[in-house]
Amino acid sequence: MKKYKRRIILFVLLCASLALPPRISMSFPTSISTQSAISFSLFDFFNHENQQPIQSDLRVIPGGQSIGISLRTNGVLIVGYAPIIDSSGKEKFPAKNAGIKIGDMILSINEVKAQNDLQVSEEIDQQCQKNKTINFTIKRGNQILKKQISPVFCSETNRNRIGLFIRDEAAGVGTLTFIEPKQQIFGALGHVITDMDTNEKIELKDGKVIESSISSIEKGKNGDPGEKIGTFMINSNFSGKINKNTESGIYGTLEGKFTNKFYKDGILLGLKSEIIPGPAKIYTVLKNNTIEEFDIEIEKIMLNRNDNKNLIIKITDPKLLDQSGGIVQGMSGSPIVQNQKLIGAVTHVFVNDSTRGYGIFIENMIKDSGLNSSAAAQTGSSFYYLLSYCSKKLSSKNLKYDKFFASYMINFC
Missing domain, CATH: 2.30.42.10 (PDZ domain)
Incomplete structure (x- = not known):
């Protein structure tokens, strides 16, 4: 038995020295529970899928701007029976x-x-x-x-x-996460845009983004997440073309005047191995087109999830809690910054607790954006963090997408 233990220890140390963090499969029940199942698979150690490193010296400008988004589908979508x-x-x-x-x-x-x-x-x-x-x-x-x-x-x-209902367009309001100023590539939302009737991913033909102005906010409450109410700005400071609609957000190219007063010279990216539980900031718009900074707490980190639910965050800022009740629809894509590095974006709100929700790792968004990701990332420390993290019990809440608030024209035939 000691010989087998020694082999396992040597195998684990070998994986650590190769900077190949083990992967975890977690089960998150849909009902409120105080714990969830955690299982390990040693053979997953050598699965490199979705573990591409990002450039440690890549600088981007954090977003926070409210954006109006319009999409046209690649074909005409059937959304109902008439x-x-x-x-x-x-x-x-x-x-x-x-x-x-x-x-x-x-x-x-x-x-x-x-x-x-x-x-x-x-x-x-x-x-x-x-x-x-x-x-x-x-x-x-x-x-x-x-x-x-x-x-x-x-x-x-x-x-x-x-006897069909059909349409080919969607429009709504979301939040910009980042722009890489040299290539003018942007990322936003942190989750895929789906059709509100079919709940299916919208197959993109083309799409545009422009600046949006927030006129009011419907405050969120338990069981009923609120939302931003916004309009597209005629005299937008920037505009862009959407090239991708993916599980981690929308991506494309942007042109025009794009600034963030908090980070005028840009910001480095924070790898998931650098994120720690504790205080962080988010940037979003509550009124007109003014970006504001708000305090949050990172409660949990899911290092080996490759979807858009990697962080559990809690809104702690008194002003944001007073004005919005927490996370609201239209806030998806709001950048998360910790220790002066962009680490992710807001993606979900818990239905039964609008002060809490999920965030996505910025690594996942950068990978899908098409930005260069060939540099080696420093992932060795994530192995040791993972061992201590996995000993904790995880809790979950009912969750809901920060849904892309959309309006449509529907034809029937």
Whole structure:
């Protein structure tokens, strides 16, 4: 038995010397619990996936600006079924019965490429009035499928229809996390933008960001997270193009006047191994377009999670608590700074405690942004921190995405 223990110790020390921190699989129950299961897998030590280092000397300008975001989907999204009342008064759903599902993306109709929701709606209507079977090419996940739908006469609208709600745009307000001034690459939100009806990731065709002005805040309370109410600024100081919509946020290029009065010369990035439980700062807008600094506490650090829930944070700033109640929708992407380094961004709020939520490691955002990440990171210390950290019991709360507050124009056909 001693021989096996010695082998395990030697193996662990070897991994530490190679700066390969062990990975943890954690189970976070959806209901409130005082502890959660922790399990280790020794064979995961040599899995390098999602452990790319970032440049230790990379400087970025922290964000905090409120931004207006508009997206167009790569195709036309099916967001619901529209009931058709036939001549006998019964509800019919021809598209649903033909195998069309909510969340499917329309790529073409009768071999005509889907350009936007208005064009698709008009094409469907033309075919419906001819009472012809319509051939759809749709994308479902990674599958490309062919479907045929036969129109049904609707007694309410007095025309043939197939019974779908569709759209191709989304718009809302979020927070900018950083910009790398040399390449003018930005990152924002810290989480993916999903469709509010289908809850599916929006497949991006193109998108834009401009500066937003916050007019008011609906204060959050337990069980009901609040939100920022904002408008797009006509005379925006900056504008940008969105190139990516990923699980860790949105990314693209920005041009114009971009400043943060707290860090005019930029800031270094903080590796996850450098983050410690304790005080930190977040930067966000509560009124108009003025960035403010607020105190938070980093309560827990999940070193080996590769999603956007890496930090548990708590709002401690009296002003922010008074004005917003804690974390609110529209605050996602607000940069987190500790020891004068950018370490992450706010991503979630706990439904039952709006003063607490999740944050993402800045490493995850930098990796997905496309910025150079070839330099070796100093990860050795994370191994020793992990051993002490994993001996603690973890707690969890019901959580909710700091949802991308969006408004849409929906066409039905």
